[in-house]
Amino acid sequence: xxxxxxxxxxxxxxxxxxxxxxxxxxxxxxxxxxxxxxxxxxxxxxxxxxxxxxxxxxxxxxxxxxxxxxxxxxxxxxxxxxxxxxxxxxxxxxxxxxxxxxxxxxxxxxxxxxxxxxxxxxxxxxxxxxxxxxxxxxxxxxxxxxxxxxxxxxxxxxxxxxxxxxxxxxxxxxxxxxxxxxxxxxxxxxxxxxxxxxxxxxxxxxxxxxxxxxxxxxxxxxxxxxxxxxxxxxxxxxxxxxxxxxxxxxxxxxxxxxxxxxxxxxxxxxxxxxxxxxxxxxxxxxxxxxxxxxxxxxxxxxxxxxxxxxxxxxxxxxxxxxxxxxxxxxxxxxxxxxxxxxxxxxxxxxxxxxxxxxxxxxxxxxx
Ligand SMILES: Nc1ncnc2c1ncn2[C@@H]1O[C@H](COP(=O)(O)OP(=O)(O)OP(=O)(O)O)[C@@H](O)[C@H]1O
Ligand SMILES: [Mg+2]
Numbered sequence: 188x189x190x191x192x193x194x195x196x197x198x199x200x201x202x203x204x205x206x207x208x209x210x211x212x213x214x215x216x217x218x219x220x221x222x223x224x225x226x227x228x229x230x231x232x233x234x235x236x237x238x239x240x241x242x243x244x245x246x247x248x249x250x251x252x253x254x255x256x257x258x259x260x261x262x263x264x265x266x267x268x269x270x271x272x273x274x275x276x277x278x279x280x281x282x283x284x285x286x287x288x289x290x291x292x293x294x295x296x297x298x299x300x301x302x303x304x305x306x307x308x309x310x311x312x313x314x315x316x317x318x319x320x321x322x323x324x325x326x327x328x329x330x331x332x333x334x335x336x337x338x339x340x341x342x343x344x345x346x347x348x349x350x351x352x353x354x355x356x357x358x359x360x361x362x363x364x365x366x367x368x369x370x371x372x373x374x375x376x377x378x379x380x381x382x383x384x385x386x387x388x389x390x391x392x393x394x395x396x397x398x399x400x401x402x403x404x405x406x407x408x409x410x411x412x413x414x415x416x417x418x419x420x421x422x423x424x425x426x427x428x429x430x431x432x433x434x435x436x437x438x439x440x441x442x443x444x445x446x447x448x449x450x451x452x453x454x455x456x457x458x459x460x461x462x463x464x465x466x467x468x469x470x471x472x473x474x475x476x477x478x479x480x481x482x483x484x485x486x487x488x489x490x491x492x493x494x495x496x497x498x499x500x501x502x503x504x505x506x507x508x509x510x511x512x513x514x515x516x517x518x519x520x521x522x523x524x525x526x527x528x529x530x531x532x533x534x535x536x537x538x539x540x541x542x543x544x545x546x547x548x549x550x551x552x553x554x
Contacts, residue, residue: 188216188254189216189251190215190249191215191217191251191374192213192220192249192374193248193249194210194247194249195248195249196209196246196247197243197247197248198237198244199233200241200244205398205546206229206232206398207232207233208397208399209246209399210229210246210399212400212417214342214391215374215435216371216374217374217403219374219377219388219389219391220375220376220390220392221377221378221379221385221388221391222376222393223236223378223379223392223394223395223422224299224381224390224396225259225380225396225421228375228397228398229398230380230395231378232377233378234267234346234376236248237265237342237376238260238344239255239260240262242256243256244356250263250265250341251264256355262303262530264340265339265342265344265433266302266333266338266343267346268331268332268335268344268345268346268348270305274319274330274331274334276319278319279315280306280314280317280322280330281302283334284306284333284337285299285301285302286300287338288338293400299302301337302315302337308333308370308371308405309330309333311413313328322441323551324352324365325352325356325359325360328348328352328360328366329363331348331475332367336371340343342374342375342376343371343373343375344378344543346376348364348377348460349361350417357381361383361384361387363378367544368388377389382422382423385406385493386410386422389405391404391405392406394409394417394421394422395502396417401418402414402415402418405522409422410422412455413456415543416466419466420548423470424459424470424518425468425469425470425519425546426468426469426474426516427466427468428446428448428450428467429464429465429466429467429550430442430443430444430448430450430467432459432461432462432464434459435454435459435461438455439451440452440453440454440459440542442467442547444467446514447513448512448514450488451488452467452542452547453545454547455543456545459547464549464550465547465550466547466550467545468485469540470544471519471520472521472546473521473541474517474519474538474540475538475539476519476521476522476537477539478536480537483539488539489539490511490517490537490539490540491510491511491512491531491537492509492510492512492533492538493534494507494508494532494534495507495508496532497530498521504520504523505518505519505520505521506521506530508536508538517538519538
């Protein structure tokens with residue numbers, strides 16, 4: 188099937204600065220594609236080129252197989268939802284949503300029908316005559332999306348559309364947006380610097396850093412098998428050590444951290460050899476907590492230590508453990524089974540993890 192959107196070696200220079208550097212990707216029809224990256228990495232610049240507000244310095248953009256470089260923004264089959272929604276405060280909701288249809292010159296009756304349909308679709312059938320100021324933040328967000336969807340674009344671009352909402356509402360809108368995307372069966376390209384938004388909603392995520400895509404994959408691929416140290420550090424939380432490879436055989440690495448800890452790790456096909464400097468990443472939930480070392484016999488990495496902090500956060504609670512063998516504190520997920528309910532600061536614990544759950548990367552740059 189022809190992808191809804193393809194970018195091919197897309198590049199944008201501002202003077203000497205490369206804001207977008209040779210980015211290629213393709214988005215299949217009806218899917219939710221996110222671009223995740225830190226502030227200033229070039230996300231909005233990509234969106235503005237797709238929407239046609241900015242001319243690329245190089246590369247091509249195709250929508251449903253056809254290059255749109257020569258197509259002006261108002262003729263492209265894409266619409267964009269911005270972080271600051273820009274609903275028209277003087278118009279009621281129906282007029283806001285119908286705005287683009289009126290500009291296209293559709294008959295009044297057809298506009299009314301389409302607006303009614305789309306209001307139904309976003310679950311707000313009774314707000315047509317309300318004013319913008321009479322809606323909640325989440326409702327305004329849905330209206331902003333409805334205003335774009337009523338134009339039936341092939342691709343909807345969303346630039347941090349939840350940025351202005353409070354945390355609780357963002358959590359709710361994540362689920363809502365995913366449901367809206369499925370209901371409209373339209374391709375969404377969503378940009379955010381919030382990894383949890385990207386992980387929850389997306390079919391595919393591109394992790395972007397300094398103008399380039401570091402990795403494109405499903406949430407699970409990025410989370411469990413990051414291809415670069417940047418992705419490992421940016422997506423989810425990890426314990427991280429710097430060290431050196433002491434042995435490498437049969438895909439298993441023996442490492443010594445700068446703090447002197449010895450660790451086993453699976454290479455996962457990454458090119459690491461004896462003597463290489465390495466970064467080691469292990470997620471807090473990959474580490475098992477136990478009262479005695481004997482309970483951790485199945486793990487090739489085991490340490491003893493003391494609890495230095497309890498970070499209670501419901502189901503996401505963690506502890507910090509200072510290992511008796513030295514090195515930085517280690518963050519460990521606290522099981523909610525009740526078994527550790529009375530755990531306190533200063534308690535002696537044992538921790539263990541499988542080297543297969545580690546991700547190691549060769550360390551480049553200065554020591
Ligand atoms: N019109 C412009 N002229 C010069 N530089 C620009 C222009 N627009 C963007 N830039 C620069 O290009 C880089 C990428 O900007 P962009 O807005 O794409 O980042 P972003 O990933 O969307 O960041 P944020 O998450 O903060 O919105 C930044 O360094 C920015 O300063
Ligand atoms: Mg931006």
